Amino acid sequence: MKKILLSFFIIQLISSCTKEDVYEPFIFDNPEIEISIPVNFPELNTSFYANVPTKYGVELGEKLFNEKRLSADNTISCSSCHMQENAFADHNEKGIGIEGRIGLRNAPPIQNMAFMQFYNWDGNKLVLENQPLVPIITFVEMDSSILEVIGKIENEEEYLNLFYNAFGYKEITADRIYNSIGQFEYTLISANSKYDKVKRQEGEEYTDEEAQGYQTFQDKCASCHSSELFTDQSFRNIGFPINPDSEEGGRSRVTGEIDDYMRFRVPSLRNIEYTAPYGSFGQFATLKEVLDYLDNGVLDADNLDPILKDNGNRIPLTENEKENLISFLNTLSDTDFITK
Structure with missing residues (x-):
């Protein structure tokens, strides 16, 4: 009798449920963002394909990029040093962290990250998603921890909804923080300058000065600042003034090789008008100062780049x-x- 009653109860329960209650599947709607690859740009880096930007992933990443609670005292965010109006760089010689702490190097611009094979001045990160933790835990930057960051935002409804929309789960994890910031940074593609418009034949033309400057660039700069990224992504010692901070070693801090001492990643020249000062620790206030230094003669070194060594340690340029x-x-x- 008990078995008959139990069977009847189950039948009634099932029949009382709607079709939606029982069978409606969960639909996770977070479309990928179409990334338009500019003409003649290099291939996307391999990490991009493991973390393709999505509508809500980018929205979350942008919010976290501007979130001051990533720092221990809630005073600075990623955007404090990487300002959009400066091509996501700043105008300080060296990065400035919480409590006015001075960093080791100049804050580099963030642009065209999806096409880069190395990150930071010394190339110590090969995967963009591994980079956000560095400023969070570094004493002279944010001086926090990822667990502290999670603790600050894990109970906020806005963040819980954003993580749910981006990843299908409300749980806030370190990897989801890094991946969303990475997705946002992958979308920061710059390829609509006057140079690009001239190249695409969109009605723009160089002035005589610009055309002559382009020829000089081809003759004396393009071997290092090559490709549409305006960097060959190599590491070179070009004899710039040496950072007085004893912790600086350039690429050798990563490789441990003496031959990499004071070698730095060749920076992109895109948006260079907005990213002064120049050099790994802001050695030069203006582009004219950079060119004057190269013309007058750089510091000698055993591993000085052959392009300079073979030309008397200088790049001769007329005024x-x-x-x-x-x-x-x-x-x-x-x-x-x-501005966008």
Whole structure:
């Protein structure tokens, strides 16, 4: 009798449920963002394909990029040092962290990260998603921990909803924080400068000064600042003034090789008009100062780049060439990128 009653109860329970209650599947709607790869740009890096930008992943990443609670005292965010109006760099010689602590190096711009094979001045990160933890835990930057960051936001409804929309789960984890910031940074593509418009034949033309500067660039700069990224992504010692901080060793801090001492990743020249000062610790206030230094002669070193060593430790430039070269470099400025 008990078995009959139990069977009847189960039948009644099932029949009382709607079709939606029993069979409606969960639909996770977070479409991938279409990334338009500019003409002649290099291949996307392999990490991109493991963390393709999505609608809500990018939205979450942008919010976290601007979140000051990533720092121990809730005063600085990623965007404090990487400002959009400066092509996601700043105008300080060295990065400034919480309590005014001074970092080791100049904050580099964040642009075209999806096409880069190395990150940071010394290339110590090969995967973009591994980079956000560095400023969070570094004493002279945010001086926090990822667990502390999670603790600050894990009970906020807005964040819980954003993580749910981005990843299908409300749980906030370290990897989801890193991946969402990475997704946002992958979308920061700059390829709409005057240079790009001239190249695409969109009605723009170089002035005489810009055209002459482009020729000088091809003759004296393009071997290092090559490709549409305007960097060959190599590491070179070009004899710039040496950082007085004893912790600095350039690429050798990563490899442990003496031959990599004071070698740094060749920076992209895109949006260089907005990213002063220049050099790994802001050695030069203006582009003219950089060109004057290269013209006058750089510091000698056993591992000085052969391009300089074979030319008497300098890149000779006339004053007219310098003026024209700067005019050309200013055509790499992408006003849409710094304002959109």
